[in-house]
Amino acid sequence: MTDQNPIGYHARVTVRWSDMDAFAHINHARMVTLLEEARIEWLLSSGVEPAERPSNSGDANESLIKSALIANVNISYKKPLRHSDSPLDITLWFERVRSVDFTIGYEVRAAGAAADSPPAVLASTQMAMVDVGSETLRRITPDEKEYLARWTRQRP
Numbered sequence: 001m002t003d004q005n006p007i008g009y010h011a012r013v014t015v016r017w018s019d020m021d022a023f024a025h026i027n028h029a030r031m032v033t034l035l036e037e038a039r040i041e042w043l044l045s046s047g048v049e050p051a052e053r054p055s056n057s058g059d060a061n062e063s064l065i066k067s068a069l070i071a072n073v074n075i076s077y078k079k080p081l082r083h084s085d086s087p088l089d090i091t092l093w094f095e096r097v098r099s100v101d102f103t104i105g106y107e108v109r110a111a112g113a114a115a116d117s118p119p120a121v122l123a124s125t126q127m128a129m130v131d132v133g134s135e136t137l138r139r140i141t142p143d144e145k146e147y148l149a150r151w152t153r154q155r156p
Helices: 028-045 062-067 142-150
Strands: 009-013 068-077 088-097 101-109 121-131
Touching: 009 028, 028 062, 028 068, 028 088, 028 101, 028 121, 062 068, 062 121, 062 142, 088 142
Parallel strands: none
Antiparallel strands: 009 088, 068 121, 088 101, 101 121
16 A cells, blocks of 8 residues: 555554453553554555565654654544454544644554444544654644645545
8 A cells, every 4th residue: 555545554453462451352551552553653654555665764754753742542442352353454544634733543443354344443643743852842844744635534
């Protein structure tokens, strides 16, 4: 998949046994971590699936990775996910881009679920851009806005 895909980036994230709670569902705190793993893979990849990624893409989107801090996380569970649902198929996209922040949308499905099936989890993460040296908010640059625009869509 390339960054021109209007549907979103698909990350496949393996569920670990330690991600489970006493009811054999993925624990809420661990779901936050699984979403983080998908988000980092996507931002590091420059929006290209691992098999299609150039070898020099390690510093892709460096400013987004180094300057974006989490401001808010929302997770809505539609049905439980278990260890047997691994690897999770997590679709990511930018829902909203403003002057100093952006929101990432997520749809989480069990392995093998149809892309058009209802997601088990809907989530979003608001990321604020920060000047690390001064610890103040900073504006999103034109280059960052261009990248974000390629992946922006509304939640279905």
